[in-house]
Amino acid sequence: MRFVADLHIHSKYSRACSRDCDLEHLTWYARRKGIALVGTGDFTHPAWYDHLRDTLVPAEPGVFRLNDALDRDVDRRLPPRLAGAPVRFMLSVEISTIYKRGDRTRKVHHLVYMPDLESAAEFNRRLAKIGNLGSDGRPILGLDSRDLLEITLECGGYLVPAHVWTPWFAVLGSKSGFDAIEDCYADLADHVFAIETGLSSDPEMNWRISGLDRYRLVSNSDAHSPPMLGREATLFDTDLDYYSVKRALETGEGHAGSLEFFPEEGKYHVDGHRKCDVRMEPKETIAHKGICPECAKPLTVGVLSRVEELADRDEGFRPEGAAGFRNLVPLPEIMSEIVGTGPKSKKVLAEIDKLTAALGPELEILRDVPVDDVEPHSPLLAEALTRLRRGEVIRDAGYDGEYGVIRVFEPGELDRRKASFSLFEVAAPTPPKATRPAPEPRPAPAPRPAAVPASKSVSATPHPVSVSLLDGLDPDQRAAAATTSGPLLIVAGPGTGKTRTLTHRIAHLVTDHGVPPEQCLAITFTRRAAEEMAERLEALVPAHAARLTIATFHSLGVLLLRELHDRVGLGADFGIADPDRRLEIALEITGDAKQAKRLIEERDERYLKALRALDLVDFDDLVTVPLALLADDPDLVDRYRDRFRWISVDEYQDVDEQQYRLLRLLAPADGNLTAIGDPDQAIYRFRGADVGFFLRFKHDFPTAREVHLTRNYRSSARVVAGALQVIEPTTLVPGRELRPMGEHGDARIGLHRAVSEQAEAVFVARTIERVIGGASFHALDSGRVVEDGTQGLGFSDFAVLYRTDRQSRALVEALTTSGLPFQKRSHDRLLDRPGVARIVRELTFTPGDTVADRVRAVAGDDHTAYELLKPLAAECGADFERFHTELSVGVEVDTLDPRADRVSLLTLHAAKGLEFPVVFVVGCEDGLLPLRWPGAPASEEETNEERRLLFVGMTRAQRHLFLSHSAARPPSPFLVPLKEIERIGDASPRRRRQGTQLSLL
The missing domain is CATH 3.40.50.300 (P-loop containing nucleotide triphosphate hydrolases)
Incomplete structure (x- = not known):
């Protein structure tokens, strides 16, 4: 049978992926798109593996289907024309290997496929000894690519290098890869028989390299949300099973080609710098010697240049027997251009619903449905498909992580407002050969509290309802x-x-x-x-x-x-002088650090004149x-x-x-x-x-x-109520009102009292493990049930907030002991100070360290560190107490890889503007929140601002909020107004420790 396969997707457990990436949504979209075989993605993630084991049932050899109950539920949500189409799943996962070989750091992504759950379980067992498989659906391993292939083969699977041209993370990428597939996999290279071309290249580009002739060229969506399924895909003409697909890739028999992006739409097609708004074709890059003309740094070399670099054939060459391909634009993108709203907008999705219900799956509409059949539903879409099938599109190439744009209409050809407001209305009567019937009005969906109100349907009436940009607002x-x-x-x-x-x-x-x-x-x-x-x-x-x-x-x-x-x-x-340059200029005038700082703060004419002279x-x-x-x-x-x-x-x-x-x-x-x-x-x-x-x-x-x-779309009703109770005594908004609108169930606020700061950190680590799926949340004494692993949460959905950077020490220890990935994210205000900038240069830092961490490490104890900071404060020209206050907010020196899916540790100040499904606010104690200095009573306004700080921290939470404090101090007076909270049982430390005086370090 001839079918479409998309074998590179991600689940809801992968970083930056939709929570709708579950098997039900994937099956629904596969039927809507016309895809018969879908990768499961992420089978190494423990919770997702369990979900696959519990939700899928065996079908043909080596592939699975949704169980009957869920399959019927999916079909109930589809129009009859799309229901019941066979959708099979093949066990797949994307693995990132980052390692040193020779004098280079290699960053290569791979797709791994397994024929059964038992093989996948053994593969997971082997990899669990190398890295943490629970932190991200696409785990990052410090493992050589050759060794990953060996483990794959020993477990009975096969491996395909993923998106091989992506500059940063691919076998042939310009930044981190190799010049040949064989170089990467060494003595086991003969076991690789297919490569994934990625979004920024198509087969025609790959045909220019004779060394790739031996590999079958496959394409997949790399979908991070179900609607992206099938944006690229592979065609097979075989039986629908694991072994037939593998054999087709090994031999070429039954490999029927691929469906492709126009490669210009990919994020790395040409060269450039996104931050500098610089984009270049390969010849321009060569002329600039690979250097950005704006910032004088090396350009990100894209796929087109990299292919040109390795090519040994002219453009247009096609190897004998090579499978064909077709370039397509996803149907929602075409409709987005026609309608004038985003491809994920309700208006576009409603039109896609109507089209697929009438004409069949999206990929069939793009490829096979006669334009004469499309024209009664949308004349503009019929014209767009005509152009698309002839390859007549306008290409605005992507570069340096920025997707390109493919359009089928010339700029100005469509009246955007008219298209947005009345595209599907019946045209005014003319003497046509035959008039088309008006489309049936589509009823608006039932409103949901958290949803943006649906646009009104357009009907064939003498006075159509107009649509405004304001229609989606409350x-x-x-x-x-x-x-x-x-x-x-x-x-x-x-x-x-x-x-x-x-x-x-x-x-x-x-x-x-x-x-x-x-x-x-x-x-x-x-x-x-x-x-x-x-x-x-x-x-x-x-x-x-x-x-x-x-x-x-x-x-x-x-x-x-x-x-x-x-x-x-x-x-x-x-130019703009950085803090060190400022101090250097002022020192040249005064010769004294204190006086130099005074010149800068007072905006002394001599200092300003010296700046201008330079x-x-x-x-x-x-x-x-x-x-x-x-x-x-x-x-x-x-x-x-x-x-x-x-x-x-x-x-x-x-x-x-x-x-x-x-x-x-x-x-x-x-x-x-x-x-x-x-x-x-x-x-x-x-x-x-x-x-x-x-x-x-x-x-x-x-x-x-x-x-x-006044409508809060972020947080649960209990979180909103609790935050209002905290801020009410000193609110600056008379009649302060917030109404929860989000769909977060009956999530509540948990309050935990720990016996010590260390026990409090252990409570945080254990709760994260339970909510993420490490253990059942039923074990908590509060009785509040949080389902394990079924909420679509990753580690990046968790944030632990604290008032002073000093509090992070216990949290780091507890999270490290638990094996949970984390990153410290802090305020960076102090990095503007010359003295701190000097410390940053002179001390040795590890990822996530703050200035406070390193000074404390060098000093050996808090008292000595306190003394070391006095001259630093003087060098910065700061009042020491204020300097200490700022330092307590923290200075993050080195950030962790942003691709990592990790729990965020950050100060309350640094949390402003962010939001997380689950938030912990630790240290809710009198003396920490509000922060109190010994011998220096706080003013009323200072205390009020501390209360506002807790208000900010609480309202970062979307679903669950946990407040905690240790028994070392009285609880924060800000907690007194809280009414509807659940007390969660104490967490006991492994050993009791004597309390020590808190230092802001």
């Missing part, structure tokens, strides 16, 4: 986004869709009210937040996004200074200099007010005095300034932030409208 968000002029204050509680509201408002202004994109300025506080905002606006208004200005305060300052550089004696390409500014200049220029020139103020007529500021509660003054100059009292934030999340007073500016917004802008976002 009433509060819509009220805010629909305010198109004048000052606006949006009080956005945690998890209420702050960024969504802000980006939809900007998109609404541009598309529905004709506001020129160039007149829109959006300001936030971190580059990460700015990038997220830019990505969302690109999806909402792709035709206008590039002309919007989205910046941090400091990147805005750079923009202004680039334009006004001549007014302050700077060249157009001025064509430099420092970090503080990026706000202060544009502020000074504007303050002294009313005409300049008018110029920028006219340029940026619509200004939006995110996290307004975090502005400091200089930023506030800059905004007041840019935005007139009656101007279009939108400020969004939450004063109850103001926690950065030590940075200079002043929540008072948020509180006086209505005074500064008397005509301002105020809108409150």
